[in-house]
Amino acid sequence: MTKEDKQTEQKIFDAATEIFEEKGLDAARMQDIADRAGINKALLHYYFRSKEKLFTAVFDALAERMFMKFAGIFEEEMSVEEKIRYFFRKHMDFLQKNPRLPLFILTEVNRNPKLVDRLIGKVNIIQIKSKLSKDKDIDIPEELVPHLMVTIVSMSFFPIIAKPLLKALLQKTGVDYNHFIKERIQFAPDFVISALKNNSSELKTQNNE
Helix, strand or coil: CCHHHHHHHHHHHHHHHHHHHHHHHHHCCHHHHHHHHCCCHHHHHHHCCCHHHHHHHHHHHHHHHHHHHHHHHHHCCCCHHHHHHHHHHHHHHHHHHCCCHHHHHHHHHHHCCCHHHHHHCCCCHHHHHHHHCCCCCCCCCHHHHHHHHHHHHHHHHHHHHCHHHHHHHHHHCCCCHHHHHHHHHHHHHHHHHHHHHHHHHHHHHHHHC
């Protein structure tokens, strides 16, 4: 592939990402993507034969950026506390820069459940579960790890997905949304870690009785 081909393909990919995030697969048209990329429709079909193939390429790339990249944080050789703080800091910063992405992913997965395999197929869930349950400072029962993961992801996603609602509610209390998000990046991990440590202390007390 020539340098010009790569540039054209990237231009198409960027345009398709914007259109799919705005409209979803069903409402997006190849002509919309061609127009956004500044090329003719015939050239678009030359690089990507169908809307479905282009969507698959975009979805896989976005899933990698939003999910697999951050899931890998929990496989790193860090303490659970470090992982949680690092995840919230990096993930919420990423979501703020890509606000349409989480709703797009959730909408398309609900539309086509088979996309779930593409979304999490490369994530080593068993490895993550094992590492989180073996932390030396916080005792996390293995059966609670799924609850922990869902809680962390939900606390990161919701403020971004629900921005219009939260912004309106926060304004009524005199709180700026952007200031709230900055505070949340610190508050959310503090809240989760505190809950985990309290739970760990209770378990140790019960085991010693």
